[in-house]
Amino acid sequence: MRIGILECGSNRPEWARFGRFADWFPPLLAQAGRTVDTRAWTVSEGVLPSDARECDAWLLTGSPASAVDDAPWQQALSAFLRPVIDRQPVVGICYGHQHLHRMLGGTVEQCPAWGVGVQHYALQDRPDWLGDPADATGFDLVALHHDQVTRAAPGTRVLAGSAFCPLGVTQIGSHTLTFQPHPEMDPAFAAEVYAFEKHRIGAAETLAALTTLDRPRDTARAARWIMAFLAHHLEDRT
Template structure:
């Protein structure tokens, strides 16, 4: 399985030691125990392939951008995804989650409060591609790092909410058969999240920043999220092979 990782933003130079937005995903997905190959593309620089078939599936990373910026690179990314969706599976994380919902008819808006710290997302629905053993492990939902002020406030048509919280009603979703999205960040290290919370402290607010920083030592269901992603990709790709 070859995954095309589309970086939707660039890390700040002072945080370069933490890696790039795309570099965090191979170690995350490796926790699912399935060998994969990766190719990396940087959307803000216009570096997208001419032919989506160079990869079996696609993953969109987070970004400091907002989907409603409607920058040229975001429009080019949507044009590329128009070629992919319905033909290959796609996963969107944070910004990627928002971009996919917006381009498919949903709405993304800035909400008054920031989602920061480790949030709990309760399981709302089991997708048909989730194996029984994984479904049992998922009964308690997900504890994952949050870092966002934008949210999907209207779902794209054909969406299903799989996990949610009171703060984030569309935390884990599918759109149709071939798109899986996560608003939280299973790939993000607590140390990096702490850097960003401190950087954004003034906008987040001292009380919420302090609470979020204190939560970062808590348990997270990172491997569980990775196994969900890989189960989704395997199911969609196996189905397409049978249809072919």
């Protein structure tokens, strides 16, 4: 399986030690116990695949950009994805989740508060492609977002969510899986961003979020969900 990582943003120079956004996904997906080949394109800098057949599936990363900006690179990303989305499985993480919902007819808006800290997303609907019954439960994962999907794209199944973020994990149609939280994110990186954005998040809210970052996170479960979703569609296509 070759997964194309569509990198939707880049780190600030002072956070270069954490690597590129695309770097975080191969270690995450490896937690599912299946070897995958990945290739990355920096779509936020205008670099897109020349042919969707270069990969079996696609994954959109997070981004410091807003999904409502409609910058040229965002329009180009949508143009690439539209003919792909009914033929190949696509996964969206945080910004990617928002971009896909908006592209497919949903609404993304800025929230009054930030989604930060390790948040719990309770299971709402068990997907039929999930192989292991033990994985049919919710997630505790790192959140980092100010925008949020407030109206899902048509044809969405809500798989997991919270009171603050009802559309936390979704399936749009049959070929698209999205996560608002960040299963790939190092809590140390999240702490850096929370501190940097403290003036916007709020002092008390930042402190509360920082105190959650040492909690256990369900990153391996999220990886198994992603890989089960991709494997189901690729095996079905074969």
